[in-house]
């Protein structure tokens with residue numbers, strides 16, 4: 001089988017001054033991509049800022065014979081997104097791959113997290129991906145080609161004490177599915193990962209024994225190969241989410257169970273059939289919102305074969 005390569009491709013990796021992003025940048029560069037290493041260079045909570053992390057990873061790539069440039073812009077402003085993409089376009093004339101990886105951490109009881117921390121969390125993760133993605137999109141449209149890899153988190157399954165982070169990472173799933181729909185007919189594919197890796201973010205976890213185990217088995221270099229595959233021309237899917245860590249990659253999906261259709265719908269009917277509402281047996285995985293509507297309307301007796309006309313894809 002042929003080697004997965006990125007010759008002639010230009011990749012932007014945000015938050016690539018350390019942790020997972022650094023591994024993505026190193027691997028993509030080793031496989032031939034020209035890489036814009038973006039990192040704001042601040043603390044794990046998003047404070048401060050320094051050019052050093054991005055510079056040092058770009059230098060590391062160049063010393064190994066690769067092509068890279070450093071960007072210390074922040075992703076959490078539209079201007080930052082624009083400048084990051086412009087730098088890649090000015091240097092290399094194209095953007096083929098965007099890995100939205102920049103992220104910060106933070107915690108606290110739901111009712112105690114200050115409003116500005118909520119804004120910062122949504123700003124870096126969700127708006128950050130929007131800002132760089134929106135700036136890169138026209139360049140991808142122009143060439144009819146693009147690969148976007150976004151970073152969600154397994155915290156979406158539920159974890160106490162980090163509601164703003166979980167909310168932001170759940171937003172990334174919607175963002176990914178939106179880009180997948182809009183990119184479907186124009187050669188752009190977007191997928192997301194929920195990484196599991198030992199990094200300075202997971203080093204903040206309190207449980208020492210779990211951290212030691214993570215360090216041993218979940219190095220960030222064990223996530224990067226799957227990200228490279230998602231960033232490659234050959235990836236067959238779009239709009240998907242994967243949990244990736246320790247060498248394992250597995251699909252995570254939004255599915256719908258058959259449920260119970262009550263006629264007439266009364267509170268008692270749902271109480272009496274709640275097992276059917278909940279049972280995962282016979283679940284389906286809608287490819288998009290229209291398929292979900294088709295599944296639902298089929299249950300209610302829509303006589304057409306597909307979804308109602310007014311809901312047919314208009315993109």
Ligand code: NAI
Nearest residue numbers: 015019020039040041042074075101102103153196197199
């Ligand atoms: P990390 O802290 O080593 O990497 C994040 C990088 O993003 C840092 O280098 C930081 O300077 C940069 N960054 C932060 N704000 C930025 C901004 N406004 N503009 C540009 N760069 C910025 O942590 P790690 O673990 O490598 O995280 C990478 C991504 O993976 C993050 O989005 C994180 O939320 C996500 N993630 C990581 C998990 C893990 O197990 N390590 C689990 C789930 C998600």
